[in-house]
Amino acid sequence: MLAQRLFLRCLSALLLGHLPLALADEAPSPFAKWEKEVAAIEVRDSLPASKGAIVFVGSSSIKKWTTLAEDFPRHRVLNHGFGGSQLRDAAHFADRLVTAFEPRFIVVYSGGNDLNAKRTADQVFASFKDFVAAVRAKQPQTPIAYISIAGNPKRWSQVDEVRKANALIQSFTKEQPNLQFIDVFPAMLGSDGLPLPDIFVADRLHMNPEGYKIWTGIVGRHLPAPDLQ
Numbered sequence: 001m002l003a004q005r006l007f008l009r010c011l012s013a014l015l016l017g018h019l020p021l022a023l024a025d026e027a028p029s030p031f032a033k034w035e036k037e038v039a040a041i042e043v044r045d046s047l048p049a050s051k052g053a054i055v056f057v058g059s060s061s062i063k064k065w066t067t068l069a070e071d072f073p074r075h076r077v078l079n080h081g082f083g084g085s086q087l088r089d090a091a092h093f094a095d096r097l098v099t100a101f102e103p104r105f106i107v108v109y110s111g112g113n114d115l116n117a118k119r120t121a122d123q124v125f126a127s128f129k130d131f132v133a134a135v136r137a138k139q140p141q142t143p144i145a146y147i148s149i150a151g152n153p154k155r156w157s158q159v160d161e162v163r164k165a166n167a168l169i170q171s172f173t174k175e176q177p178n179l180q181f182i183d184v185f186p187a188m189l190g191s192d193g194l195p196l197p198d199i200f201v202a203d204r205l206h207m208n209p210e211g212y213k214i215w216t217g218i219v220g221r222h223l224p225a226p227d228l229q
Helices: 002-016 032-044 087-092 112-116 121-138 156-175 209-220
Strands: 054-058 077-081 105-109 144-147 179-182
Touching (some): 087 121, 121 144, 121 156, 156 179
Parallel strands (some): 054 105, 144 179
């Protein structure tokens, strides 16, 4: 009788739209929205020649780095950025977008979207550690370089959290082997301490070619020895 009453109660709740979460269909994964884009990257770079390259992964500033191969012509590079993503997304998809390609070096840029979504600097830091742990589970010795969250005019009101997240991650990279912190933040500021306005496109968030020139010069100093003539 108890089982029958429970069944009838659940059926009634289902019909009324009040079925408890524990008994309802499982909620969709927050990562499901990236599935199509991640799958497309997997297909695009599925060739055996993709193994052993430098993988750049992260949010739109990586995805929009369309001159990546031209900027580093003596390196084999893969652009695995997926626009709008957060650092926790990069951690979740690390197996598919990073370690599956057995990279010899990893560059990650992400975290700004996390802060814009009201996540804290501590949460961004936790997501970075999750990303590192996901990579280390498969590739314990592969170097990982984190590009600092950049300041930009559109989100300058968030700069205190940006600085805090950068400081937490930078400190962590100093304590762990095979981790690097690539600090692009100061190079993107003018003499007034504000973001250089002429290195961003009209949305005041993403960089134009001048902005990527700054990144190329700084990031290039951290990459391993060239593997192409």
